[in-house]
Every structure is written in structure tokens, then in C-alpha cells.
Amino acid sequence: MHRRSMSAITVTHLSKSFGRVRAVDDLSFDVERGTVTAFLGPNGAGKTTTLRMILGLVTPTWGSALVDGRPYRELADPLATVGAVLEAAAFHPGLTARVHLETLRTAAGLAPERVAHVLEQVDLTEAADRRVGGFSLGMRQRLALAGALLGDPGTLILDEPANGLDPAGVHWLRGFLRAYALQGRTVLVSTHVLAEIQQIADHAIIISEGQAVFTGPLTPGSDLEEIYLEAIR
Amino acid sequence: MNRLIRAELLRARASRTVRTLAVLAPVTCVLWAGLGVALMGTDGPLPADDRVRNVYAMAQQAYVFTLLLGISGTAGEFRHQTITWRFLVTPDRGRVVDAKLAAYGIIGLAVAAVAALATLAAGALLLRLGGHPVTAPGVPAALAGAVVTVTGYGLLGVGLGALIRNQTTAVVVAMLWFMYADYLLTMLLPGLGRWLPAGAARALAGMSIGDAELLPAWAGGALFAAYVLAIVMAARLIALRRDVA
Numbered sequence: 001m002h003r004r005s006m007s008a009i010t011v012t013h014l015s016k017s018f019g020r021v022r023a024v025d026d027l028s029f030d031v032e033r034g035t036v037t038a039f040l041g042p043n044g045a046g047k048t049t050t051l052r053m054i055l056g057l058v059t060p061t062w063g064s065a066l067v068d069g070r071p072y073r074e075l076a077d078p079l080a081t082v083g084a085v086l087e088a089a090a091f092h093p094g095l096t097a098r099v100h101l102e103t104l105r106t107a108a109g110l111a112p113e114r115v116a117h118v119l120e121q122v123d124l125t126e127a128a129d130r131r132v133g134g135f136s137l138g139m140r141q142r143l144a145l146a147g148a149l150l151g152d153p154g155t156l157i158l159d160e161p162a163n164g165l166d167p168a169g170v171h172w173l174r175g176f177l178r179a180y181a182l183q184g185r186t187v188l189v190s191t192h193v194l195a196e197i198q199q200i201a202d203h204a205i206i207i208s209e210g211q212a213v214f215t216g217p218l219t220p221g222s223d224l225e226e227i228y229l230e231a232i233r
Numbered sequence: 234m235n236r237l238i239r240a241e242l243l244r245a246r247a248s249r250t251v252r253t254l255a256v257l258a259p260v261t262c263v264l265w266a267g268l269g270v271a272l273m274g275t276d277g278p279l280p281a282d283d284r285v286r287n288v289y290a291m292a293q294q295a296y297v298f299t300l301l302l303g304i305s306g307t308a309g310e311f312r313h314q315t316i317t318w319r320f321l322v323t324p325d326r327g328r329v330v331d332a333k334l335a336a337y338g339i340i341g342l343a344v345a346a347v348a349a350l351a352t353l354a355a356g357a358l359l360l361r362l363g364g365h366p367v368t369a370p371g372v373p374a375a376l377a378g379a380v381v382t383v384t385g386y387g388l389l390g391v392g393l394g395a396l397i398r399n400q401t402t403a404v405v406v407a408m409l410w411f412m413y414a415d416y417l418l419t420m421l422l423p424g425l426g427r428w429l430p431a432g433a434a435r436a437l438a439g440m441s442i443g444d445a446e447l448l449p450a451w452a453g454g455a456l457f458a459a460y461v462l463a464i465v466m467a468a469r470l471i472a473l474r475r476d477v478a
Binding site: 048049052055056057058059072073074075078079084086089090091092093094095096099100102103104106107108109147 | 236237239240243244247248249250309313314315317318319320321322323324325474476477478
């Protein structure tokens with residue numbers, strides 16, 4: 001029990017049915033602190049639903065998902081505990097990047113200087129006062145990441161964060177996540193780009209049809225693509 | 234709670250939709266007041282005092298805009314999927330809606346007050362230019378009632394948007410109901426009209442349609458508040474519990 005409470009994220013018998021479809025089926029895994037964990041699986045395997053259950057956006061049919069030992073909805077300070085970049089993160093097109101972040105910061109009761117800080121972190125300072133409607137997909141991803149970083153959380157959950165990033169952006173994100181984990185923080189990232197994630201991940205969770213088909217550490221010599229193709233077969 | 238309300242106000246202030254609706258509200262009231270003055274010269278069953286009062290009562294025409302503001306404050310967030318950010322920051326979804334009620338109550342009150350002042354100024358000016366009496370008994374009450382009613386519609390909009398979630402549907406339902414269905418029902422069944430939301434609002438403003446009877450203002454206010462509360466409770470029990478995917 002003690003070891004489990006040390007995990008950043010604990011998923012236990014997590015299940016979600018949409019009508020008769022079992023999107024997530026009795027899924028259990030731990031994400032250890034200070035690791036980068038790759039969350040992999042084919043399209044429709046249940047990755048996004050799982051991440052949204054961890055974040056309290058989708059209610060599980062069964063089982064539980066804990067962040068720092070508590071359900072997301074019971075966290076006293078969610079933004080300071082876990083930051084989330086969701087797939088195709090949505091923004092109001094008429095608002096500027098700065099207003100979007102300022103709204104989140106105000107609601108979360110964070111220090112005013114955090115907005116300028118996270119804009120700097122994701123290299124969006126120059127575009128901060130432009131309307132998000134005119135942003136490229138890559139800029140939106142950076143803005144989503146800025147929102148996730150606002151509370152300076154110990155854990156980051158990212159759903160396809162490299163989507164829309166150009167090669168320089170992908171390179172930058174890799175460096176950023178690696179540095180983030182080296183500070184003892186935790187990253188759980190879902191992606192399809194295996195070659196990319198293999199460079200920074202030290203754990204992998206592979207799911208297929210809502211069930212875990214592989215969980216384990218990745219060693220420098222291991223071939224993630226081979227593990228993946230073997231696991232989902 | 235305060236910081237959630239401040240965040241809502243911050244977002245609203247930066248929104249072009251909010252600014253547009255807030256400007257259109259007094260403009261519309263002024264146009265209605267102008268129409269009221271223009272019709273003063275024609276023959277009609279109403280005594281002159283009532284007609285003067287009705288010019289100022291046009292301040293309540295701002296209700297459409299506060300209703301739309303409220304709907305956009307909740308359903309607009311579902312439409313743009315920005316509600317995800319709200320719920321990530323504040324997982325207690327009821328508190329998010331409470332903050333919106335407070336914020337759009339403040340915004341609605343501001344819009345209502347400006348609309349009432351604009352109606353008062355334009356009405357007085359136009360009545361004087363037209364050579365009509367500028368004031369009549371009951372004018373202050375009509376203006377005050379309009380401010381309360383217009384603010385109330387903003388709260389109703391927040392509740393409707395949270396309950397229906399689809400912005401287009403919410404706007405269509407609200408417009409059909411408050412612009413047509415309610416009037417039709419009140420005309421057909423005058424006894425029923427006063428119990429409907431718009432009838433309660435009219436009681437607050439002291440404005441009846443034709444011969445339809447109204448509740449006393451206090452009872453109309455209480456009934457209107459009960460409608461808002463019922464819609465918000467329904468939203469909490471049904472719509473807010475749904476998955477955000």
C-alpha cells in the first residue's frame with residue numbers, strides 16, 4: 001500500500017462503457033514519480049478516455065484513477081498537482097493567448113507572474129497578444145502546454161502533444177519533457193510517434209481494446225516498435 | 234469563489250460577443266423608446282400617462298441581450314470546448330456555474346442599468362421634442378422593474394446554457410419561447426400567462442399584455458427566481474454530470 005501511494009498516478013481496475021462498447025476494460029497501472037511514461041496503443045484503444053478519466057472529465061463506469069493518491073476531483077489545488085495537454089486542445093478563437101492564460105491563472109489563484117513565465121517557457125511571448133483564432137496547430141499545442149504548466153505541477157499528462165509541431169518544435173518538446181522529468185517530475189504522454197518517444201521514455205504502457213497488453217521499463221537497448229507490434233498482436 | 238467570478242469577468246470583458254451584445258442592448262431600447270414616442274400622436278385605447286410610462290418601460294427590451302449573454306457564458310464554453318479548461322481548474326462543476334451566475338448577474342445588471350439610463354435620456358428628449366408630457370406616475374418603478382427583469386434574464390440564460398449545452402439550440406429555444414410561445418400562450422390562456430417565466434418577469438416590471446392579469450411584483454420576482462433556480466438545479470443534476478469528451 002505504501003509503495004502505491006508513492007506513485008504519481010495510480011489506475012486501478014479502471015473501466016468505461018459507452019453503451020455496449022467497452023472503451024476501457026479493467027485497466028490497472030502505476031506511473032512512478034520522476035519517470036517519462038509512454039502511453040501507447042492503436043487508435044480507439046481507449047487512451048484518450050483513460051486520460052480524461054484520470055483528469056475527472058469522464059466518470060469511470062468502474063474502478064478508480066488517483067493522482068498523488070487522490071481522485072482528480074478531490075485535489076485541493078488541481079493545477080499545481082497535474083497539468084494536462086489534451087488532444088486538439090480548444091480555445092476561444094476571439095481571445096488572445098494572454099487572456100486565455102490570465103483567465104486560468106485567476107481562477108486557480110496563482111501568482112500574476114506565472115503567465116509571462118509560462119509564455120516564455122513555451123516560446124509564445126511574441127504572440128501572446130494575438131487572437132488564438134489565427135494560431136497554427138503548433139502554436140495551439142504550445143499554448144495548451146503553457147496552460148498545463150501554469151500551476152508548476154509535479155505531473156504532466158499529455159495527449160498527442162507532438163501533433164502539429166514542426167521538426168524544431170518536436171525537438172524542443174523532447175528536450176523540455178526530458179528536463180522536466182530530470183527535475184524529479186512525472187510525465188505521462190500518449191503518442192503514436194514511437195521513434196520519438198523512445199528517446200525520452202523510461203517506461204511504457206501499451207493498451208489495446210481498452211486492456212493493458214504491456215507495462216514495463218524501457219532499457220536503452222530495447223526496441224519500442226518491436227515491443228509495441230508484439231504487444232498489440 | 235471570488236477568483237472564479239473574477240476569471241469569468243476577465244474573460245467576458247475580453248470577448249467581442251459580450252461587448253457587441255452589451256452595446257446593442259441600450260441601442261435597441263432607445264429605438265423602441267423612439268417608436269413609442271412616434272406612436273404617441275396616434276389614437277389608441279391607452280390614456281396618455283400609460284403611454285408615457287410605456288416609453289420608459291422599453292428599457293426592458295434589453296432582456297434579449299442579457300439572455301443571450303448568459304447563454305453564451307455557459308453554452309458558448311461547451312461550443313468552443315473551453316469548458317474543459319474550466320473543469321480542469323475547478324473540478325467541482327457546480328461552483329463553475331455558480332461563478333457564472335454571479336458574473337453574469339453583475340454583467341447583466343450593468344447592461345440593464347446602462348439600457349435604463351439610455352432609455353430615460355432618449356425617452357425624455359424625444360417626448361419633449363414631440364411636445365408630450367415628459368413624465369408620468371410610475372415611471373421610476375417601470376425603469377427599476379426593467380433593470381431587475383433584464384438582470385434576471387441574464388441569470389436565466391446562464392442556467393439555460395448550462396442545461397442545454399448546445400449554444401445554437403439554447404438560443405433558438407430561448408428566442409422561440411420568450412419572443413413567441415410565451416406571448417401566444419398568454420393571449421390564448423390569460424389565466425396561465427402570469428405563471429410563466431415571462432409573465433413573472435412582466436410582473437416584476439409591472440407590464441401586462443392586453444388584459445392578462447399579473448402577480449404582484451414581489452411574487453413575480455420570487456417566481457422568476459424559482460424558475461432560474463429550477464433550471465440551474467436541473468443543469469447540475471443532468472447536464473453537468475455528463476462526461477466532457
